[in-house]
Amino acid sequence: MTLDDLRVFVAVCRTGSLSAVARDLTCTQSAVSQHIKRLERETGISLLERHPRGVIPTPAGRLLHTAAAGGLGDIDHALRRLRDLVRGEAGSVRVTTGATTVRHFMSEAVVAFRHRHPGVSLEFQTATSSRSCFDALLAGGLDLAWITLGEPVRGIELRPVVELPWVLAVAADDPMATKSRIAPADLADIRLLALPQNATSRSHLDAWLAGAGIDPASDTSVSDWDTAILLAELGLGHAIVPDLPAWHGPTHPDLRLVPIPDLPALWTGWAVRRWESLSPPARAFADTVEASCEQAFGARPDGPDRRRRTVNACS
Template identity: 30%
Template structure:
């Protein structure tokens, strides 16, 4: 069976639609459909069935997907062994990372690795943790930086390994002139009458903060739905909004923003993750060792 077709089946199992699987694989929906059709011809079994606008795997498709994931894992192990035997750290390593941790530790990590290994190329793509772990499991990236707000760490245990990088607390962000900015700590209830700026376009932190507000007994009045932290912090600095953001942002806080501890404290753990079959791959091992060092130096 063709490995590319098996990857298409795995991505379809994850995404649930031909269009989403095609986007993940950088193919057209018709190309994915053709690959699944060819795989069905090879196996002599119906692997998918229509459900509304999407598709789902048949029992035969689910069984094949399970074996396909195992096959891909064995190939990861084989590549790792061959790379070890070459005794050279060279080639491309793909890294998926979310913005707050990426901006803090990846520049120094990449700089040190490029200095140490001239033939190592590192390609970084900004992704939210939930997307990064999906990209890791579908062989679209080699390393994923994730957190336990977005990812239940019990998930994917069989195919993914992690090493903790750091812990991070959430902070309230207010304008430096805001009446509450001099408080040593604030609860979400203290902010129930404020207007909020939220990272909402694709950020899981934004959705998490909204859920925290609801659990505190109020619906946040959102006056700015932002694509990234820069706009959130601009709205906060202007005095138009408040927000809650990861403590990593405090390390590079822009002028005009005061950061106050959130009570009760809300913490998240941040991890570097890779596929289990590549635990001994020299590129993966070198990257993990260096990012752990970079994080320990930068974040105390």
């Protein structure tokens, strides 16, 4: 059993596909299978179930995957830190997050960090969901993930940073635009622009709508909050989205954002494997982003406990 065997196994569990891992590693599917077979031979038990559309870990495979993913992530992170020391480099910070996060939460912080730490390399990797961010963190090689906070995940530490109240985004000439606030009953007849199916914000919103007995019509879905805002401003539907400062002001003259106070706010912030293992540049970047967000969004002392904490519950 080698580290490469375990790395390939973890990748197969993450993707559910031998062929996808083979493409990522630029090797043959047979070579990937050999890694799995060697592990199964040494453990004496089947680790994967083969299905027509891919593979899933067996109960034994899930046990090995949980242990291996955490250990390999630690090893890969340590090796990257050691390479920086050997090369005498200032280090690097690798962040995974959604497509529009940098613009809404980090743009000023990135500029400030670059001025203070010109020798540090910054790398951003786009993810499609918080779940994808968690997988990338557990796989190793990344320092930080900026996510919309939802259900906890074993082995991930969360740090809430920004509270986001919800608003109804509508065109300026929409009848809803004249309201000072939106009540749940007001949402029954809207034409909803649906948020991405796998997004934490979508799950949060769907649960609240279902609890309130509201099932708005929806014939259009979007890939991110910014697209929802654009379509709402064009009068093509109504968007229920977290309120962001960039959508206020003269850049959106035909947009109105009406508060929905009954809808519990979202929190967004950092997810990491372990705060104490972060490199000094990564901690400095996280702190810089937090300070910038506090200026842009304001301090919110009435929110959830913002202390760094490890979440041990399963997702």
